[in-house]
Amino acid sequence: MTVAAQGPCPCGRVDARRRPLPFAGCCGRYLAEFERTPAPDAEALMRSRYSAFVLEDAGYLLATWHPSTRPPEVGFEPGLKWLGLDVRDHRVLDATHAEVEFVARSRLAGRAQRLHERSRFVCEDGRWFYLDGEIE
Ligand SMILES: [Zn+2]
Numbered sequence: 864m865t866v867a868a869q870g871p872c873p874c875g876r877v878d879a880r881r882r883p884l885p886f887a888g889c890c891g892r893y894l895a896e897f898e899r900t901p902a903p904d905a906e907a908l909m910r911s912r913y914s915a916f917v918l919e920d921a922g923y924l925l926a927t928w929h930p931s932t933r934p935p936e937v938g939f940e941p942g943l944k945w946l947g948l949d950v951r952d953h954r955v956l957d958a959t960h961a962e963v964e965f966v967a968r969s970r971l972a973g974r975a976q977r978l979h980e981r982s983r984f985v986c987e988d989g990r991w992f993y994l995d996g997e998i999e
Pocket of ligand 1: 873874876889891911
């Protein structure tokens, strides 16, 4: 799947006036320039990883997965369509640890699915990584 640079970001983030942020001004810059433009906080990283799932960007998902829990590869369910992300909570525990609770909705073979997870993130050398998550 591709996303138009000026189209709404797959993660659904809105600005102060509740207008959708364009992909290029939201997760797009983190996906496109991982080395130079790391996501600034755990919520931004979580959102960008959701967008990477939508775009099936395995390289970004692996690069933002902490090496201690990173799988050897990331697979994508054929035919799965992501429908939206709802970030419920962004809890900053300290300068280098944070949790993000979210609900991600998808559809597979006509069936609606819902992933409700509390993810843990860790920051190392100014860069946030996904560590692991608990399904709610
Ligand atoms: Zn986004």
